[in-house]
Amino acid sequence: MLRCRDIGNLLHDYLEGGLEPAVREQLDEHLADCPGCLGFVNTYRHTVSVARDLRCEDIPPELQSKLRSFIKQKLDHPSILTRIRRRLRGSPGPK
């Protein structure tokens, strides 16, 4: 029988759906009888869910332009070190 203390070790696999069915069943039974653990698991899961909101879905257009200018400048005017590296590798410049 699971105790509250055991829940933490199982949480990762529980949320990922990676628990053995028998263990998952025991955990679900425990949660049905223990409001403290249920609240803990719900808020743990919600924390993970809110974290997804922090993903940056767009990159600002001015930053995109700045990045391309930076790379173009680097490719058009490679440093001495880069030129030496390319020569040693025998690789061509940009086409």
Next chain:
Amino acid sequence: MVRIASQSAIIDGSMSPADDPPEDVELVGRLRAREDRAVEALIAGYERRVFSLALRLTGNRQDAEEVLQDVFWSVLEHIDSFRGESKLSSWIFRITTNAALTKLRRRTRSRELPLEEALGPTMSAEGQIAEAVVDWTRLPDEQLERKDLAGHLAAAIDELPPEYRAVLVLRDIEGLPAAEACDVLGLSLPALKSRLHRARLFLRKRLAEHVAARYPEITASTERP
């Protein structure tokens, strides 16, 4: 210095070097041939993810912009030595993570995360929960603003030590599969799971503290009897 595929890409039997999508294999070939259009394809394919990762890891817009530029230049400079033992995406995310964490470590002092026992609910000697746990997820949406929670979560992530922050950002924010996150960070799966769990516990605790302070009426109405 760029670390290239220092860890085996095969972790837990779930990933093999052949996992690179065909379009990335082709892209590597075109980059090695110094095709201009391949450079644009590389940037267009990865700029959002590299910037998002750098922004969350450094917690600083200026640092993230510098990381973004350094990463793409580093990839272009070292593409000839990319051996394909990792997926191209894993290699790029590894360069990003290393560059971002280097900036972060220069800027902030390293701190320790409390032990797992101190991050979860208080337990009795018998292993039972010995404190009232507020379940804020049972509240109506209008009572708890998700945007407000996300703002506090972002601030709490900035408190995480770099090695925990990296795991959390890759897995929970960027949504990388566990095997790829292991490859990016050079961690075993158990180590990854352990760090992720502690980071999540820390963040949950911070949100619980915020909810208790910001919405005292909620705390009172949802406490365990």
